[in-house]
């Protein structure tokens with residue numbers, strides 16, 4: 336690895352919260368992704384390197400890491416796009432405890448989905464007629480814009496409010512709540528709205544759109560959260576919400 | 579921050595905004611007409627309208643600022659909710675007292 340232009344200087348986070356960055360030299364390849372680099376280090380330099388991935392094609396949402404300070408899905412992030420003068424720094428997702436090396440502990444992230452009533456609450460049995468939903472209905476249009484989340488946690492790692500306020504449910508869980516409260520088949524609209532209007536809920540969002548700027552699925556949690564704020568304000572003024 | 583604080587913060591801001599514009603116009607008016615302190619006091623002293631206008635503004639500003647400061651103390655000061663609310667309430671009361679005192683000083687005859 337003598338030719339500097341063929342070699343990347345890659346700093347990887349090693350260890351837990353008290354760990355630090357360690358630099359590796361990795362051969363530069365065409366169309367190489369950040370996940371390729373991490374895998375190359377693990378296979379060729381240090382088999383004890385821990386990280387998480389599954390699908391490698393941007394579907395499962397398990398490979399997110401901080402790349403040069405920004406949260407990204409590493410399997411679909413090309414080195415050529417993000418390397419800064421041949422240097423790449425990769426760390427576990429921000430705003431989550433570190434398990435080891437590049438693996439972050441996503442439990443809080445998923446627990447908050449539960450707090451935000453992120454599960455669909457069905458109201459019918461299999462004996463009932465299938466609900467007819469027209470694609471052009473405004474509620475369905477709102478749902479369409481908010482689904483396709485792959486639970487990668489990138490928005491959560493990008494959100495300053497999550498960093499400042501550990502209670503804050505975060506963009507992904509709130510985006511999920513918005514899509515369910517626009518689903519006419521769901522039976523938990525009031526309970527979910529109360530959950531996302533409490534302390535730690537949608538009203539903490541500062542609307543600075545970092546989540547939206549980083550979401551690999553081009554979702555716009557900021558808009559979904561604004562929708563929740565609107566619903567919640569209306570419900571409070573009607574007297575339906577008692578925080 | 580919950581829905582109640584959110585609505586109070588937004589509502590007080592919405593009412594204060596036009597009031598701030600009126601306040602700015604008043605300042606420009608006073609500057610353009612080169613009003614002295616005595617001129618201004620002669621207009622405000624005994625004026626129920628100015629007393630209500632600035633009295634209301636002080637109340638709104640105290641509510642608005644204390645909600646905002648409570649949030650800042652929690653997010654940037656990492657204070658517990660209860661403590662932040664207490665500190666912000668103390669600030670709100672201080673603003674209210676100081677503000678109403680200032681209003682009284684210019685409108686009471």
Ligand code: SF4
Nearest residue numbers: 494540541543544546
């Ligand atoms: S817009 Fe709201 S949810 Fe998105 S990053 Fe900003 S504070 Fe977080």
Ligand code: SF4
Nearest residue numbers: 484485487488490550
């Ligand atoms: S909203 Fe986007 S960034 Fe956030 S978890 Fe879902 S796919 Fe990932």
Ligand code: FES
Nearest residue numbers: 391395396398410
């Ligand atoms: S490995 Fe599945 S999204 Fe990257």
